[in-house]
Amino acid sequence: MKPFPDSSRLRPTPSIKTSENPRDAFALFLSGRGLRVTSPRLAIFDAAYERKDHFTAEDLLVDSRKRDPEVSPATVYRSLPILVECGLIREVDIGRDHKYYMTTLRQNTFQAQLVCPDCEKIVEIDAPFMEWYGKTVAEKNGMQLVSQRLQVDAHCKDCLKKHAGNT
Amino acid sequence: MKPFPDSSRLRPTPSIKTSENPRDAFALFLSGRGLRVTSPRLAIFDAAYERKDHFTAEDLLVDSRKRDPEVSPATVYRSLPILVECGLIREVDIGRDHKYYMTTLRQNTFQAQLVCPDCEKIVEIDAPFMEWYGKTVAEKNGMQLVSQRLQVDAHCKDCLKKHAGNT
DNA sequence: GTAAGTGCAAAACCTTTGCACGTCG
């Protein structure tokens, strides 16, 4: 293991964890697993964390290539599960052809997705009650909660304007 | 239009609609649309309504062929949207490779899906509050509600037993 | 040096579509 930078001596080594710096967290996660910290992986990570909104594997490929033109689709698809597993990105499946992803920065409560079926725009909204809901429902059925998903499909303002006269 | 059976004379002709007999409702829907009531379509309908649980397009194909061996995948895939549109079956997308469907018999409140990620078993559960939820959330964002989806993934009893010793 | 990672291209997978034939009205 590498020694921490000087600043680390100021406090009693705060066991970096996931919080500090996502990029370091990723590198740590990798090496902790015996996985290698490679250029494509970092390019993909950086591309993902540059994104503030939802992105697809394809989006990620394009952006990764701005940093490392050699990155291939295969590597992107192989990296996504790793990023999801270490909790740095989240998969957002809205039931369309391709899956979406987004970074997990600043998300403490459960999020539902508001999706426009026309333009496929996704808005994340807090749905705190879901924390209770899923657990309760699962237990009531003798099951063990894994994850949940709450999606509301609704035409967005813009698309309502454009198609005003369709109904 | 066919005359009602004798019993219908007991009451003032109850305007068949979707309720009476699903098969007739389907036929009526078709002809009302200028679509034809064909043998494959009825075979597919019957196969669907024979099912008491969730089924895939593939399931439906197999079952349809028991009634009409000539039915092709293409026709199944072309019929499913029709059955969904006339409200006789419902699409249940649990985010897996293939979509599930089920008949809409006796479903008055919104249903959520309890899905076992291991065996892919689906349990439908009432979630009445969702009627309010989606509308509220959509309106709050100036959007027009189309549909909703609430899914809880949880290991079922059986799979918990089988994999007891995986965590 | 060795195991893991990568790019390439082909495969996989469910679903859709083009086309010529069949059939219902």
Place this chain on the structure above:
DNA sequence: CGACGTGCAAAGGTTTTGCACTTAC
């Protein structure tokens, strides 16, 4: 007859995988 419906087979589009080469450690 004329439009709608059907089966067949090929196409579609995202994600996965096999393989030989490259790289991190």
